[in-house]
Amino acid sequence: MTETMLAGRLDVRAKTFAVEEVPVPEPGPGQVRIRVKAAGVCLSDVHLIDGSIRPLFLPADKVTLGHEVSGVVDALGPDVPPAWTAGQRVLLQAGERCGRCANCVSFAEPCLQVRTRGVDYDGGWAEYALATHHTLVAVPDDLPFEQAAVIPDAVSTPWAAIVSTGxxxxxxxxxxxxxxxxxxxxxxxxxxxxxxxxxxxxxxxxxxxxxxxxxxxxxxxxxxxxxxxxxxxxxxxxxxxxxxxxxxxxxxxxxxxxxxxxxxxxxxxxxxxxxxxxxxxxxxxxxxxxxxxHYGSTPEHVVELVELVRHGRLDLGGSISGTLPLTEAAAAVERLARKEGDPVRLILTP
Missing domain, CATH: 3.40.50.720 (NAD(P)-binding Rossmann-like Domain)
Structure with missing residues (x-):
């Protein structure tokens, strides 16, 4: 019998969201499976559910939401570098290169059609998530998973807008x-x-x-x-x-x-x-x-922010406005949509 897990799934065509039971994913070549510890709820998730934002590259009608994700390495697929081992604390970059555009083919920067986690492919509103090994970023032991999860996007997007675009x-x-x-x-x-x-x-x-x-x-x-x-x-x-x-x-x-x-x-x-x-x-x-x-950030921005946090230059202690279990993902979305309590970031914990 296939092992299953809970995941927050959006049916893009029907504009319906539900926490469903789905198979636990198996990591393929170059992939790592993460046991999710924390996942942020972003206003972009609200807009994905209401249909005002639509995925550009999603190959199916359904997707597991969640682009702000942290957790522990659980299993490794073939061809993952030995630097990554089970039990490591990591956050996941909010997206990755498409591997198909002219810049990716020529190994140039930047990718012209970046794929976003939890939008164009399954994200981290789940008990487990898959990630290509080059999208992993190690996080220090004293950085809470809830704070680590929001660095991609909630922190890295404004950082990139400030130092790069702006x-x-x-x-x-x-x-x-x-x-x-x-x-x-x-x-x-x-x-x-x-x-x-x-x-x-x-x-x-x-x-x-x-x-x-x-x-x-x-x-x-x-x-x-x-x-x-x-x-x-x-x-x-x-x-x-x-x-x-x-x-x-x-x-x-x-x-x-x-x-x-x-x-x-x-x-x-x-x-x-x-x-x-x-x-x-x-x-x-x-x-x-x-x-x-401006959209998102590059991997370097996320790494910079982890270093700033590690060395005490940036305190994210006030960024977490509340945590809810994954089973209450719909309630978290409603709270954010209504701006109940004026949240900075709500976190889902599987």
Missing amino acids: KAAPARPAGVWGVGGLGTHAVQLLRLVGAVPIIAIDPIEAARERASALGADAVLDSAAPDLRERIRELTAGRGLDLALDMAGAPAVREQAVSCLAPGGRLVLVGLTPDPLTITQSIPLSYFAQQILG
């Missing part, structure tokens, strides 16, 4: 729109690179208070009629060198563009299927401003 610089002003799962970490990470002032913008008072406690130099309500003027005052009349849209909301993007300095950059991190419109586009051209798309 090119944040020391002593230059930066604004963060939306201080939830991504924006909370963006405030912490902007402090690491020395951005100043850091201005956090959110309509929820609790989110603003959290941003202030984490080191934002100023917190503003996005509904304030004088928001643009306040940001100009805080930046000595110049505006923002870097604006980060962590909310994925059209109104945020219009607002953020109006607050940019000459040469300033708006980085779109939060995902939305809604159109991108800029009502006043002439100033965008005149002041040589930029709007930049």
Whole structure:
């Protein structure tokens, strides 16, 4: 009789989600099976379930959700390097190279069609998950699994947006729109690179208070009629060198563009299927401003963050807003969708 496990499965076509019993996967060549210890619940998961985000490369109608995953190496398939052994504590990169695009064929960077775990192939809302060995990252013994799980995406996505796409610089002003799962970490990470002032913008008072406690130099309500003027005052009349849209909301993007300095950059991190419109586009051209798309991070960003945590430069202790058993995955999704308790990250524990 085939051994089975529980997994949180999304039927993409029917837009239905359920925790189901499925076979425990067997690792193939180059693969490792992980006993999952913690898996994050992301707003992207909410949007996958409601159908506003759809997988681009999923070969079937169903997928196990979960792209933020940590656990213990349980079994190894053939051709896995000896560096990996059963019992090791690891987190999983949130995706991997496609192996088919022109850059993958020529061993160039970056992959042009990255596959996302828990979107384009089965993820970690399960008791066990498969991972290609090169997507494993060892984590220190003193890093809790719950915190390790959220490094891919919840922390690495804003980190990559800040240091790579957004090119944040020391002593230059930066604004963060939306201080939830991504924006909370963006405030912490902007402090690491020395951005100043850091201005956090959110309509929820609790989110603003959290941003202030984490080191934002100023917190503003996005509904304030004088928001643009306040940001100009805080930046000595110049505006923002870097604006980060962590909310994925059209109104945020219009607002953020109006607050940019000459040469300033708006980085779109939060995902939305809604159109991108800029009502006043002439100033965008005149002041040589930029709007930049951003998705995820590279493996190097995750490794950097593990090192920052290991050496005490980054504290993720406040990132976990609650844990629920895997059997209550649907309830976790509902809590996040309603923003119940203003969570940073909810964690599923099989």
